[in-house]
Amino acid sequence: MIRVGVVGATGYAGAELVRILAGHPGVELRLLTSRQHAGAAFSDIYPAMAGIVDIPCEAYNADAVADRTDVVFFALPHQLPMGLVPELMDRGRRIVDLSADFRFQNADVYERHYQPHTARELLPQAVYGLSEVYRDRIRKADLIGNPGCYPTSVLLPLIPLIREGLLEPRSLIADAKSGVSGAGRSPARATLFCEVAESFKPYKVGAHRHTPEMEEVLTREAGDSIRLTFVPHLVPMSRGMLTTLYGQTKKGVDEAAVKNCLARFYPDSPFVRICPKGRPPDTRNVRGTNYCDIGFYLERGTGRLILMSAIDNLVKGAAGQAVQNMNLMLGLAETEGLTAIPAPL
Amino acid sequence: MIRVGVVGATGYAGAELVRILAGHPGVELRLLTSRQHAGAAFSDIYPAMAGIVDIPCEAYNADAVADRTDVVFFALPHQLPMGLVPELMDRGRRIVDLSADFRFQNADVYERHYQPHTARELLPQAVYGLSEVYRDRIRKADLIGNPGCYPTSVLLPLIPLIREGLLEPRSLIADAKSGVSGAGRSPARATLFCEVAESFKPYKVGAHRHTPEMEEVLTREAGDSIRLTFVPHLVPMSRGMLTTLYGQTKKGVDEAAVKNCLARFYPDSPFVRICPKGRPPDTRNVRGTNYCDIGFYLERGTGRLILMSAIDNLVKGAAGQAVQNMNLMLGLAETEGLTAIPAPL
């Protein structure tokens, strides 16, 4: 039995990790930390878990983490993990970090958008945990920089087409829409019920920190500098992310080419589902699951490709993909612990 | 492997049955029927299930049902099951019916509130499927009248106190609040998004057909005629039911007496959770699960007891309890297939 811990267990992504890991047949949940709720039972913070996960939340203690776990998930705000991960790595723990701290290969880009990086030496060995795309490298990794939710929703549909060169690299636009849980559980006026209900709006236009993350990956995949126009929007719902991508196809690319490209890329990826023509993805269909549903429409006349993806921002966009990465790292079945059946509503 | 079928699989309760049964390790989903969607794959109707439940919906055919299943769940509108169940019973199938057709022992009461009963001869052997209360009889039953959602939410907290005679029988009030899914999936103006959002209202005041169902059970349990004042309300959310019950305690009944009464009744009932003092039940905490969370508050001075219960109307209030009853009938573990871990949000 693999022993796992969650550092930062009471935020939304952390709690979702707890939910998934508590039902994972191959691991044992041995340690939960929470700065704010140290001393409380997890089920006091999340009463839904009464009788299911009643172990206490603890203050972070590196010795305790190193002694009692084999794999550690970090669900902390950016900047904190890079201060804690190096010591655990030295002591042989394997890490899946959900923050941005280990997502960038180029530390300068990270520093331009976040803050000075204090664990640069680990970046070369950190693997970007986009499971379906970097499966082989993830299998051998000890440190995963788990992708952001927006990047997951953008990159899964886009990378197959970029790799095959089907799209004009200067034409890419991602119009993304996220449920409110992406903003986390810290009290904030902007995410109060009364501020969000009956409201739909763009935010951080031209300024979201997921843009450089996506551009680094896309540029690497294209072998050519790629700029992405990215506009995130806030949807009055708790969970779910739907991204609508627009790109100009290269001459001669037709519907079959797109379809085949996606089919070739995702034949053995149980969590990627290609939607049949005429039924676009819907966040509802992936709620609470690790699926990424992908659909597309090629506009005649303009040659413009509309790619659509739906994920649950807390699962495939965070905790679910983190567990999928752990499964890969440990040689478990990729779907283990992730087979929750979606609810009809 | 037990072979099961769901008759009426595409309504909300039916689809929830499909979701639960598809993940149940002890059964095999062999047959789904749908009047409206016969011929379509289940996952065409519920795309969330693509790759999970792709078997077709069929028109109802008694031979097919009898040949291919051991246990049959009926999730049809009232009146239809009593026309179909007798033949299947004759052929040895075991039945869990989610309609009202087999919930009443007194057929006259049924007829007063529904319509003429055409299978009265089956009523004596039908068992009211309130799992925690009638466990022993359910284990031996071949035909279950699965309780309504409101009755489940009212009876689970109330019956222990009624059996022990702690409450004045003429004092009972149930103020119940339900999510919209209780109204089903048939298109209706009253359940359109724009009619329900930002709306909270009572409905069918003094006229809901769950009242006689509850009164029959309570009267039987009390050994005395019981009237229940019952007011249902509609909440702008999809799932969940919260019932607030008011009753006058008899002289000398104190908080400990109530607490002990509930504790004595539900020691081996994994799906009933008694909430700690000061933390009332919340539909959120049982969403998607078979739990019934119960809390109470005894008002000093007035001696009035406030009992509160929360269930998911589609799970403990319908499909989940139906599967729990099947488990009991088949001698499986009561929780089998029902251990979904609730989501933090």
Place this chain on the structure above:
Amino acid sequence: MIRVGVVGATGYAGAELVRILAGHPGVELRLLTSRQHAGAAFSDIYPAMAGIVDIPCEAYNADAVADRTDVVFFALPHQLPMGLVPELMDRGRRIVDLSADFRFQNADVYERHYQPHTARELLPQAVYGLSEVYRDRIRKADLIGNPGCYPTSVLLPLIPLIREGLLEPRSLIADAKSGVSGAGRSPARATLFCEVAESFKPYKVGAHRHTPEMEEVLTREAGDSIRLTFVPHLVPMSRGMLTTLYGQTKKGVDEAAVKNCLARFYPDSPFVRICPKGRPPDTRNVRGTNYCDIGFYLERGTGRLILMSAIDNLVKGAAGQAVQNMNLMLGLAETEGLTAIPAPL
């Protein structure tokens, strides 16, 4: 033109006051204060108001308030108004206070549930601003303690029956349900979108501070000590309050008696609408308006009366009733500035 000011203009009740007063033909909005947003234009805080109310929010300054206004609305947290109101009263300003500070005649009760009262000398002249009930006293008042939202929803349907002695005084139960805006605009985990959506729950059971407020008024009206069992619940919607009241009628009270009692009490009250039989009140129907819709159902057999009321907690439950009280104080038409037509959805 009457000059008005709003102290605490950027909370939800304050902003609703601004909305109503900005459209009121008989007053001029001359001063807004906000501790937190002093210096900002009101429309920077509420961009919906761009081009409509662009005047700045100021820090509170007694001289400025006294110089520039005739009537002052206080929409501050409890405890603050009683420190500021006396000086303004001395300087001849008329006050409508939306906090609890001037709602109680018995200062000891206030102190038991809130904190020491530092302006007890004003209580004898403060009038409880339940407009339809205390109209005559409000007309002559200089200081209004504007009722809480729950008390408004409970007292308007109940007082006519209590005054006429139609109900048993020991039988009263109020099961109340409120939209989230009642909790205000301060960031708090409990009112985050993700905590409230798909959640319905009771809160502060047996401990809500509106209970003593209601009991003081009811006791006064009944001429007899009245206890009220009161359970508030939180509804996943922004605005609206629906209260379901239960009471035992005295012998001989029939439907006509209840109907006539209400009709006698509210003949000249344009904001009270009695719902026809079979159509219970719905918060939707009063959203954004100053209406209180009242319905009832008398249960045969038990003689139990079910009274239902719907208000918008921010309008009739706060800002709207405050303006209605100002109209009465100033001798304006009671409905002036309050004739917004409700939206169909």
Place this chain on the structure above:
Amino acid sequence: MIRVGVVGATGYAGAELVRILAGHPGVELRLLTSRQHAGAAFSDIYPAMAGIVDIPCEAYNADAVADRTDVVFFALPHQLPMGLVPELMDRGRRIVDLSADFRFQNADVYERHYQPHTARELLPQAVYGLSEVYRDRIRKADLIGNPGCYPTSVLLPLIPLIREGLLEPRSLIADAKSGVSGAGRSPARATLFCEVAESFKPYKVGAHRHTPEMEEVLTREAGDSIRLTFVPHLVPMSRGMLTTLYGQTKKGVDEAAVKNCLARFYPDSPFVRICPKGRPPDTRNVRGTNYCDIGFYLERGTGRLILMSAIDNLVKGAAGQAVQNMNLMLGLAETEGLTAIPAPL
């Protein structure tokens, strides 16, 4: 006093017309028709209007309409108005039609996307009612084809830039998001609360009938054939529409050029508000009002312009703009009856 009637008064757009017209100081609501609810009082169908609009709904009768109204609003499904309008035009009534029947100058385009047009002879005199853009022609019109909600949200921000030639005509993309009320009040599974809540999805990708409407107008304005890539999405809220537009600026176009272009176009348009930099439009801010809030962001490096607009789909996108057009036709102040102050939440 102008006498007005609403044909099709009980759908959402019709009811919103009733709401606005009932509060309009310059008109008198004289006639409401409803196929489905003929004979009922309007306030029976919309109890929110009890005591406000209690006049009956009538079956459509051309004589009654012609006799009792000066201006007639049609809020019927496409195809019905073109059968009724000609007779009323002959009898001198002035018409604002909210369907698509009189929106197209080119009847062939209409017929390709709708059905055969039976009143082609009226198209030359019908004016497309985009109030701010075609104000002068609307003033003289007797027949208005009121724009669709999506076209309003797309054309108001886009036309100024198109007219001045600031954008590449082949680069235009509109990613639009609408609240559910756009789908109307007829019972349909797709708009049930339980189908829409916690769901976000594109629909009718490449197939929405508002596309040809927008392309006809844009082509006319550009003096050049324009193709628009248009993807509508459904948002789990009742009201509101947010459109994010993407277009390539021509060489040399900078932020000031965009800003000035919009400022030049909308100086005397009280319903168009240009948002300050860094605060994108939000449907919340225009809810229940006739405003169109417009914001933009010019992306450095790519030269891509992101234009954002927010309207209330039922007001500026339907009933409000219809009344604005009536005001223009009648020589009233453009804002008359449309000055409702937006609610803070």
